[in-house]
Each structure stands twice: as C-alpha cells, then as structure tokens.
Amino acid sequence: MELETINYEKSDGIGTITLNRPERMNAITPQVCTDLKEILDIIEADDEVRCVVLTGAGRAFSAGGDMDTIKEFQSMGPPASRRRLQRSIRPMQQLYMLEKVTIAKVNGDAIGGGASLALACDFVVASEKARFGFVFSNIGIIPDMGCMYFLPRVIGLRAAKKLVFEGNIFSAGEALKLGIVSEMVPSEDLDSAVNGLAERMANKPKDSLGLMKNIMQRGLEMDLAALLEREVEAQSLLWKTEDHQEGLQALLARRKPNFNLKK
Numbered sequence: 001m002e003l004e005t006i007n008y009e010k011s012d013g014i015g016t017i018t019l020n021r022p023e024r025m026n027a028i029t030p031q032v033c034t035d036l037k038e039i040l041d042i043i044e045a046d047d048e049v050r051c052v053v054l055t056g057a058g059r060a061f062s063a064g065g066d067m068d069t070i071k072e073f074q075s076m077g078p079p080a081s082r083r084r085l086q087r088s089i090r091p092m093q094q095l096y097m098l099e100k101v102t103i104a105k106v107n108g109d110a111i112g113g114g115a116s117l118a119l120a121c122d123f124v125v126a127s128e129k130a131r132f133g134f135v136f137s138n139i140g141i142i143p144d145m146g147c148m149y150f151l152p153r154v155i156g157l158r159a160a161k162k163l164v165f166e167g168n169i170f171s172a173g174e175a176l177k178l179g180i181v182s183e184m185v186p187s188e189d190l191d192s193a194v195n196g197l198a199e200r201m202a203n204k205p206k207d208s209l210g211l212m213k214n215i216m217q218r219g220l221e222m223d224l225a226a227l228l229e230r231e232v233e234a235q236s237l238l239w240k241t242e243d244h245q246e247g248l249q250a251l252l253a254r255r256k257p258n259f260n261l262k263k
Contacts, residue, residue, distance in 0.1 A: 003035040007057070008042070013050040013202035013260065015043050022058025027066035028113045028145070033088040040094045051201040052098065053194060054121060055105035056114075061130065064112025085144075092146040096120045097217055099210030101201040105194045106130045106181070111169065115180075116145035119154060122213065124180060125194050126172040127187040132180060133169035153220060155179050205243030205259045 002008070007018040017039055019026035026032075043049050056062050073081050095102065095117070104110075104118035106126040111133045118124050118132075134151070136143045143151070143164050151160040155178045163170075163178075175181040185193045201209070211234040219227045238244050243259050250257035 005032045006035040006039055008039050010049060013048060014053060014198045015049040016053045019056040019062055024066060025060035025063035026056040027063045029066045029069045030084060030088050033091055037091040040091055044098060050100060050206045051198045052100055052102045053105050053198055055107055060108040061106045061110040062114025062117060063109055064114045089145060092120055099214055101209060103194055103198055107190060111135060113145040116147040116150060119150035120146060123182045123197060125183045126181045127190045128172055128184055129187050130172040131169050132175045134164045135167045137165060137167040203259060207241050207243055208238055
C-alpha cells in the first residue's frame with residue numbers, strides 16, 4: 001500500500017511502515033501523521049499482522065518537525081494551531097498501545113518528533129551511524145509527539161530532563177547506554193538484525209504478546225492490586241486459545257511450537 005508520505009508492505013506476518021519523504025529526511029507534517037494513522041487503523045484490524053517495523057526511506061529515520069509546517073503553525077492563531085496539533089498527535093497513542101510488537105528500525109537520524117516515534121515502539125534497533133536528539137529547547141518549544149511521556153519511562157526522569165533541557169544530538173552508542181536503543185549494529189547488518197527480530201516476534205503467540213504489552217504499558221499507571229487483577233483477567237482469556245494448546249503440546253512433545261499453524 002502507498003500513501004502520499006508513507007509506504008506500507010506486508011509479508012509473512014510482518015507489516016513494514018516506511019516514512020517516505022527522503023528528500024526532507026522524512027520530516028513530520030500533518031499529512032505524515034494522517035497517513036500514519038490510516039496505516040495503523042489497517043494494521044490494528046488485520047489479524048495476519050503480528051509484528052510491525054517502522055523505518056525511514058533514505059538516509060534518515062526522521063528529522064522531526066518539517067520547517068515549512070512549523071512556519072505554518074507560527075502564522076496561525078493559538079486555537080487553530082492547537083486543533084491542527086491535536087490531529088497530528090492522534091497516531092502516537094495508537095502506535096504505543098498497538099497490541100502487536102513494534103520495532104523502530106533507525107537507519108539514520110532520529111531527531112525531535114522522529115525520536116519520539118522511535119520511543120513509542122517496543123524495540124529500537126539502530127545503525128551505529130544513527131543519531132538521536134531532543135532538540136526542542138534549542139528553538140524555544142517543548143518536546144512533543146509524546147516525548148515527555150515516553151522518555152522518562154524509558155530512561156528515568158533525571159536522565160530525561162538532562163537530554164531535553166540540554167537539547168544535544170548524541171550517537172547511537174550513547175542512546176544504547178541510556179536504554180533508548182535496544183540493539184546497535186553496523187549499518188550493513190541493520191536489515192538482517194531487524195528482520196531476524198521481526199521474524200522471531202511474528203512467530204510468537206500474538207494473543208498473549210498483545211495482552212502482555214497492553215498490561216505492561218498500562219501497568220505503569222496502575223497500582224499493584226489493579227495490575228494483578230488485570231493479569232488474572234488476561235490469563236483466564238488465554239487458557240482456551242489455540243496458541244496456548246499448541247504451546248503445551250509442543251512442550252510435552254519436546255518440539256518447537258508453531259503458533260502460525262492454526263491461523
């Protein structure tokens with residue numbers, strides 16, 4: 001599938017979303033956000049998709065907000081600007097809460113809102129040449145696209161403050177040390193590393209992974225009693241699933257389970 005700013009492909013249970021504005025380093029515009037939401041709606045409803053890869057075309061993952069868009073916002077009054085921004089942020093919660101494993105394949109710079117997109121994913125696999133930066137303070141605005149929600153939860157509040165207050169651009173190696181990046185690989189190995197991880201996730205039982213992710217994401221806002229109750233509800237739903245039965249049979253037969261067998 002191809003939209004104005006995004007390409008989407010599906011193969012063997014893996015959906016790949018590619019931000020496709022390479023001439024602008026995949027900078028984010030309202031149209032990018034609209035297209036991303038449309039793709040996420042499709043993925044959410046597609047039971048064949050078990051894992052999602054998000055990446056960028058060309059030499060960047062995403063350079064953040066498009067400068068022309070920023071100039072447009074500057075020309076608007078606050079009410080109109082607010083409405084436009086509210087439409088733009090809609091895919092962020094959807095991406096974060098999507099009950100499928102998501103992998104950010106960071107092939108190049110992930111700056112500003114581009115870094116926020118990566119943070120919203122479950123895994124971030126980065127080329128050693130990639131760079132990250134939360135540069136909002138350098139132009140007198142605040143982090144957006146969910147950054148101030150995602151970043152403290154990934155690296156801790158004090159470390160997050162340091163990154164967003166200073167606004168520096170830093171290497172993939174530094175991002176790995178901080179915990180922003182799950183895995184860093186040589187540029188030539190990025191495709192194989194992401195493909196291998198996506199295949200492993202696509203071959204896991206999707207119902208249990210989906211509920212696991214949902215509870216872990218929401219669990220950050222729950223007390224222990226509420227989380228334990230959510231675990232009980234989820235576990236009671238999974239006992240009768242085909243994936244659970246296949247997992248048990250494979251365990252007893254001492255073979256590898258095939259969770260795609262009955263799909």
